[in-house]
Amino acid sequence: xxxxxxxxxxxxxxxxxxxxxxxxxxVKISVVKSALMxxxxxGSVLAGSAAFAxxxxxxxxQAAPAEGLGDIVVTAERRSENLQKVPLSVGxxxxxxxxxxxxxxxxxxxxxxxxxxxxxxxxxxGRIFPRFYIRGLGNIDFYLGASQPVTIIQDDVILExxxxxxxxxxxxxxxEVLRGPQGSLFGRNTTAGIIKFDTNxxxxxxxxxxxxxxxxxxxxxxxxxxxxxLIKDLLSIRLSTLIQHRENYVDNAFAGVSADNxxxxxxxxxxxxxxxxxxxxLALTPGERFTLDLSGHARWYDGTSTLFHRGALKKGSNDxxxxxxxxxxxxxxxxxxxxxxxxxxxxxxxxxxxxxxxTSITAYETTSGFSRGDTxxxxxxxxxxxxxxxxxxxxxxxxxxxxxxxxxxxxxxxxGGRFNWQIGGLYFDNRDITDFxxxxxxxxxxxxxxxxWVRLHDVNTSWAGFGQISYELMDKLTVTLGGRITEDKKRTxxxxxxxxxxxxxxxxxxxxxTLKSTKPSWDASILYQASPDISLYSRIAQGFRGPTIxxxxxxxxxxxxxANSETIxxxxxxxxxxxxxxxxxxxxxxxxxxxxxxxxNGNDLNGNGxxxxxNKAEAYGMEAEANWKPVPNLTLGAGLSLLHSAIRDKTxxxxxxxxxxxVVCTPSRVPRAVxxxxxxxxxxxxDGEPLPNAPEYNVDLTARYDQPLGNxxxxxxxxxxxxxxxxxxxxxxxxxxxxxxxFEGGLKIGYxxxxxxxxxxxxxxxxxxxxxxxxxxxxxxxxxxxxxRIIGVSLSGKFR
Numbered sequence: 069x070x071x072x073x074x075x076x077x078x079x080x081x082x083x084x085x086x087x088x089x090x091x092x093x094x095v096k097i098s099v100v101k102s103a104l105m106x107x108x109x110x111g112s113v114l115a116g117s118a119a120f121a122x123x124x125x126x127x128x129x130q131a132a133p134a135e136g137l138g139d140i141v142v143t144a145e146r147r148s149e150n151l152q153k154v155p156l157s158v159g160x161x162x163x164x165x166x167x168x169x170x171x172x173x174x175x176x177x178x179x180x181x182x183x184x185x186x187x188x189x190x191x192x193x194g195r196i197f198p199r200f201y202i203r204g205l206g207n208i209d210f211y212l213g214a215s216q217p218v219t220i221i222q223d224d225v226i227l228e229x230x231x232x233x234x235x236x237x238x239x240x241x242x243x244e245v246l247r248g249p250q251g252s253l254f255g256r257n258t259t260a261g262i263i264k265f266d267t268n269x270x271x272x273x274x275x276x277x278x279x280x281x282x283x284x285x286x287x288x289x290x291x292x293x294x295x296x297x298l299i300k301d302l303l304s305i306r307l308s309t310l311i312q313h314r315e316n317y318v319d320n321a322f323a324g325v326s327a328d329n330x331x332x333x334x335x336x337x338x339x340x341x342x343x344x345x346x347x348x349x350l351a352l353t354p355g356e357r358f359t360l361d362l363s364g365h366a367r368w369y370d371g372t373s374t375l376f377h378r379g380a381l382k383k384g385s386n387d388x389x390x391x392x393x394x395x396x397x398x399x400x401x402x403x404x405x406x407x408x409x410x411x412x413x414x415x416x417x418x419x420x421x422x423x424x425x426x427t428s429i430t431a432y433e434t435t436s437g438f439s440r441g442d443t444x445x446x447x448x449x450x451x452x453x454x455x456x457x458x459x460x461x462x463x464x465x466x467x468x469x470x471x472x473x474x475x476x477x478x479x480x481x482x483x484g485g486r487f488n489w490q491i492g493g494l495y496f497d498n499r500d501i502t503d504f505x506x507x508x509x510x511x512x513x514x515x516x517x518x519x520x521w522v523r524l525h526d527v528n529t530s531w532a533g534f535g536q537i538s539y540e541l542m543d544k545l546t547v548t549l550g551g552r553i554t555e556d557k558k559r560t561x562x563x564x565x566x567x568x569x570x571x572x573x574x575x576x577x578x579x580x581x582t583l584k585s586t587k588p589s590w591d592a593s594i595l596y597q598a599s600p601d602i603s604l605y606s607r608i609a610q611g612f613r614g615p616t617i618x619x620x621x622x623x624x625x626x627x628x629x630x631a632n633s634e635t636i637x638x639x640x641x642x643x644x645x646x647x648x649x650x651x652x653x654x655x656x657x658x659x660x661x662x663x664x665x666x667x668x669n670g671n672d673l674n675g676n677g678x679x680x681x682x683n684k685a686e687a688y689g690m691e692a693e694a695n696w697k698p699v700p701n702l703t704l705g706a707g708l709s710l711l712h713s714a715i716r717d718k719t720x721x722x723x724x725x726x727x728x729x730x731v732v733c734t735p736s737r738v739p740r741a742v743x744x745x746x747x748x749x750x751x752x753x754x755d756g757e758p759l760p761n762a763p764e765y766n767v768d769l770t771a772r773y774d775q776p777l778g779n780x781x782x783x784x785x786x787x788x789x790x791x792x793x794x795x796x797x798x799x800x801x802x803x804x805x806x807x808x809x810x811f812e813g814g815l816k817i818g819y820x821x822x823x824x825x826x827x828x829x830x831x832x833x834x835x836x837x838x839x840x841x842x843x844x845x846x847x848x849x850x851x852x853x854x855x856x857r858i859i860g861v862s863l864s865g866k867f868r
Contacts (some may be wrong), residue, residue: 152655153603157659158245159244159245159693160243166237168831169788169814173281176236177198182766184243185709186709192843193465194374200260202218202247202248203711204711205261209679212231213619215613215616217259219254221264221265223266225433225474236343238291238308239277244263245261247659247691248607248659252551252552253490256530259613259634259663270350272304275867275868277294278290278865279863281831281862283858284860285315285339285856290309292309295349303350303351303352306348307346307347311344313341313343314341315340317339317394319333319335342370344367345367345368346366347363356420358420359416360418363413365413371406374404375396376442376848377446377853378446379446381849384803386806386807389839393856394856400442401463408467410435412431422482424479427477431475432473434469436468439466444847473495473496474496475494478490478493491535493532494532495530499526503524504522520566520625521566521623522564522565522619525561535552536548547595553587556584557583557585558616558617560581562580566624575625577621578628583617585633591609593607608640609639615633616679629676631667631680635665640659641657643656651696651698652697653695653696654693656693659688660687662684668720670799671722686716689711692707692709702772703770706767708768715754715758717753719753722800726847727847732849733804734803735800736803757800760796760799761795770786771786771788779822782820783819784817787813787814787816788813790811790812791810792810793808797843804844810838810841812840815831816830827863827864828861833857834855835857837856837857838854839853840854
């Protein structure tokens with residue numbers, strides 16, 4: 069809406085949703101109330117007598133002093149700083165919090181979704197292809213060469229390809245989410261933000277930690293790290309590992325003849341995984357000025373790609389409660405196997421010249437593997453439309469080889485004075501060969517293109533120069549300016565076409581496409597330290613995402629689809645506080661942005677997933693985070709995000725859900741029918757629609773209570789609860805392809821030994837057994853669900 073030329077936010081829907089949210093919270097939390105009361109009672113019995121001498125360990129903070137909250141130190145500006153004095157919006161999750169979320173074997177990246185305000189993570193391609201969204205800005209494209217506006221950085225190394233972004237996080241110290249465009253500090257440009265993972269590093273003294281858990285479906289998770297000096301004061305090492313396992317627990321009920329074989333129903337056919345990871349780090353410190361950090365890692369993953377439940381959604385409703393979570397009926401895909409091996413290494417060298425420090429980061433990543441699945445989510449014969457079987461059949465994406473190189477050089481002035489500066493440069497190179505296979509694409513009962521697989525060669529190169537200066541203009545007032553110039557170049561070459569069964573070549577599209585763009589980006593911020601406990605800041609930034617090519621369309625004998633560069637102008641202003649004698653931290657930010665030429669993904673007239681540029685998208689909202697320690701043994705946490713987003717494009721139309729000339733869902737707008745060679749296609753406009761996978765609100769609540777015991781140990785109970793607001797999964801509004809009020813909770817009850825030497829606990833993830841809708845396949849009314857409830861026990865310890 070608009071009033072007098074000024075953007076106007078109609079608060080009535082927000083108030084209505086807030087009221088519904090409050091009721092939802094009350095209802096959901098009442099489900100676990102009895103478990104919480106039982107845990108408190110158990111803690112009291114163990115206590116014997118109350119003695120409030122031991123402080124609680126915060127759920128999402130570093131170790132805290134007995135009478136208040138501990139400081140959170142971040143490196144969002146490539147130097148160690150107190151979070152409260154950083155002039156941009158940064159969300160933080162501790163390594164301990166992340167390990168609690170993944171005790172049941174959950175994906176370490178998907179588990180972060182909603183745990184930091186403004187961050188949403190989902191996947192419809194299993195554990196090897198997470199998609200990230202910050203403040204609603206992301207990319208729903210499932211193409212293996214897809215570009216995302218969120219950058220992942222692990223230990224200063226850029227992970228750009230979607231499969232590399234799936235590298236699990238383990239033995240991690242801290243997670244930082246930098247919201248909004250980044251580019252003047254970090255090597256890879258981004259429009260939505262950065263998720264930065266910092267692992268535990270080698271130390272000059274022996275240090276180790278480990279956590280292991282066992283739960284439902286024989287789920288096992290081991291996250292451990294051990295290290296210390298090899299040569300005192302010269303060379304240190306740290307070995308880290310993550311091993312996650314789950315047995316198959318989903319039945320395949322299909323019985324009959326398929327294109328693969330004659331099948332009978334199979335118990336426990338899919339859903340399991342083995343994810344094995346190892347990392348070794350070496351730290352060389354031959355003197356006071358020079359340091360060299362070497363790191364190498366490997367991942368061996370075998371599991372199940374995402375399971376689509378065809379027909380779980382019924383026309384006119386998004387209620388999929390009648391669909392069994394643990395049963396599918398897939399006639400193809402060989403039970404949806406998925407397997408990837410990933411290796412990588414980096415060298416970080418730094419030399420302190422006195423007034424400035426030179427840092428070089430060289431990194432290499434490589435991966436190969438495949439993901440196969442029954443894309444329509446069910447046996448085509450079981451879902452006829454007008455008496456005709458319909459389905460895509462089996463699909464497979466396979467990376468035969470991927471190599472990513474990155475080289476970053478950075479010179480930074482010695483921090484600590486009124487003036488801080490740094491400049492740097494980046495060269496990035498990613499090359500891969502990828503196969504796409506799609507069996508029999510049915511539109512009117514006839515296979516449109518049998519024997520349809522293609523091989524693509526993708527190349528992405530980029531160089532950039534960047535820098536930032538920060539100056540304290542006067543006491544308590546600091547101004548920061550940053551700039552960047554980036555060239556991003558992409559090329560996709562078709563090495564093999566989707567030939568007909570008789571080897572006839574029918575592809576008539578482009579076979580070699582190159583796109584390149586060079587653009588500047590910048591940011592400016594101001595920070596005012598109103599008092600030692602209150603900081604105010606504002607930031608404005610312009611970001612840039614390079615052009616994108618999608619070659620997968622060739623598998624349907626359609627031309628490549630492309631999207632030109634998008635740019636974003638973003639602003640935010642916020643407050644960071646420490647109140648009530650440092651027992652309460654409260655940070656809040658309001659923001660807005662406009663993305664011009666936004667890159668979107670939808671279906672064309674032939675039903676092919678394609679890239680295109682929309683005119684623009686606009687969004688505004690707020691984020692708030694609080695941690696409160698009302699008494700020494702109780703820590704409470706809360707996170708809230710609110711978002712309103714809208715696509716502004718008067719002309720663009722996308723295909724809606726249809727099979728055999730029948731619209732199978734209920735779009736809110738009347739579709740326009742377009743006759744074609746393969747039947748009638750139905751299109752709707754997307755102007756005014758919210759961005760896909762952009763929750764209107766998200767609430768995250770955490771609590772932990774520690775009861776001191778006579779032996780110096782503690783009995784504790786901890787819980788976390790997350791509620792996700794209205795979320796639209798596709799570009800057009802329907803009654804079916806949305807979720808509202810998704811809820812998940814976790815509970816942990818246990819004993820911590822004196823000095824936290826070890827901890828034993830029982831836990832439950834998704835404690836109420838919620839079956840939340842997390843994604844859809846439109847034409848097949850297919851649903852994707854969240855992880856099942858996992859109940860188990862955990863043991864962790866630290867050894868020095």
